[in-house]
Amino acid sequence: MKRIDKIVSEHTYYTRKEIKKLISQGAVYVNGEEVKRPECKYDETDISLTINGKEIEIKTHLYLLLNKPKGYVSATEDESQKTVLDLIPIEYKYRNLFPAGRLDKDTTGLMLITDDGEFAHNILSPRKHVSKEYEVTLDVPVTSTMVEEFKNGVNLNDGECKTADLVITGEHTANVTITEGRYHQIKRMFGCFGAKVLELNRIRIGNLYLPEELKLGEVKEATQTELQRIQERN
Ligand code: URA
Numbered sequence: 001m002k003r004i005d006k007i008v009s010e011h012t013y014y015t016r017k018e019i020k021k022l023i024s025q026g027a028v029y030v031n032g033e034e035v036k037r038p039e040c041k042y043d044e045t046d047i048s049l050t051i052n053g054k055e056i057e058i059k060t061h062l063y064l065l066l067n068k069p070k071g072y073v074s075a076t077e078d079e080s081q082k083t084v085l086d087l088i089p090i091e092y093k094y095r096n097l098f099p100a101g102r103l104d105k106d107t108t109g110l111m112l113i114t115d116d117g118e119f120a121h122n123i124l125s126p127r128k129h130v131s132k133e134y135e136v137t138l139d140v141p142v143t144s145t146m147v148e149e150f151k152n153g154v155n156l157n158d159g160e161c162k163t164a165d166l167v168i169t170g171e172h173t174a175n176v177t178i179t180e181g182r183y184h185q186i187k188r189m190f191g192c193f194g195a196k197v198l199e200l201n202r203i204r205i206g207n208l209y210l211p212e213e214l215k216l217g218e219v220k221e222a223t224q225t226e227l228q229r230i231q232e233r234n
Contacts, residue, residue: 004030005038007049011056013094027052061116062095063222064088067214068111068202074102084111087217100124101181109134109202110210112222112230122231123205126162126180129233133177133204134186135169139196142166142174146193150176154189158182161189175203207232 005019014022020038022028028035029050030042049056066087068074073081076098084099100112100120114120123130150166165177176186187197203210208229214220222230 001041002044003038004028004035004040004042007042007044007047007058008051008056010094011049011058012051014051022051061119062092062097062114063116063119063227064092064097064113064219065211065214065222065226066099066111066113066219067210067216068103068108069216070106070108073105074099074111081105084113088113088219103202104184104187104200107134107200107202108216109200110205110208110214111202112205113219119227119231124181128231129179130206130231131177131179131204131233132181132202133175135199135201135203136174136176136186136190136197137199138172138174138190139198140194141171142168142195143193144168146174146190146195149193150189154192156182156185156188156192161185164189172198177204206230 005016005023008014008019008028009016023035023038026034030047032048044058045060047058049058066084068084071082072084072087075083076085077083085097088097095115097113097115098120100114101124103109103111112120112123122128147166147168150164153160153163161182162179167175169175178185186200190197206229208226211220211226
């Protein structure tokens with residue numbers, strides 16, 4: 001059970017002061033009944049809420065898919081750089097959103113932005129084996145030795161990587177699938193072979209491929225099917 005002023009503030013732009021005023025004006029209704037005081041408590045998972053006759057959609061959590069462009073850091077705030085949250089439309093800004101995992105500033109592709117910590121943990125924890133697939137472009141040709149070594153587990157200075165799947169798609173290009181998310185992991189893995197990653201684009205999390213309609217810099221709410229796919233091991 002949660003106070004109505006808190007529920008309203010988590011689902012609208014109204015400030016606490018405005019919410020108090022709306023309630024005193026008789027503008028807030030829960031399940032068809034006028035709310036008399038801001039302290040009234042409700043089960044937010046099971047109410048229909050209207051303000052000035054307008055239905056407010058209650059979503060306990062928000063799940064946004066972003067096709068991250070280059071130039072944005074994966075943080076909620078930064079003193080000098082643009083963050084992925086700068087790409088979120090204003091109507092979602094009242095939520096405590098954060099990116100589920102990090103992509104480097106110069107990496108592009110699929111990213112989940114949510115306010116659901118448990119969900120984020122589930123797709124990020126290596127124990128859950130949710131794989132992430134990236135398209136890579138290298139400054140040198142991709143070799144079968146790399147494929148073999150990625151499979152065996154590349155040794156980085158912070159320990160051996162879990163087995164990674166490397167599929168050659170062109171002379172300098174490949175698709176890499178990993179289940180961990182260590183700092184600069186893919187760049188460091190290729191670094192072991194003296195190779196530099198020129199382009200890195202995440203195309204899949206779990207069983208969810210970057211939706212085709214989601215252009216660079218665009219954000220959309222994930223559907224139930226997409227959320228299910230994102231959690232699937234493969
Ligand atoms: N590995 C990297 O090196 N960078 C990323 O952004 C993601 C995986």
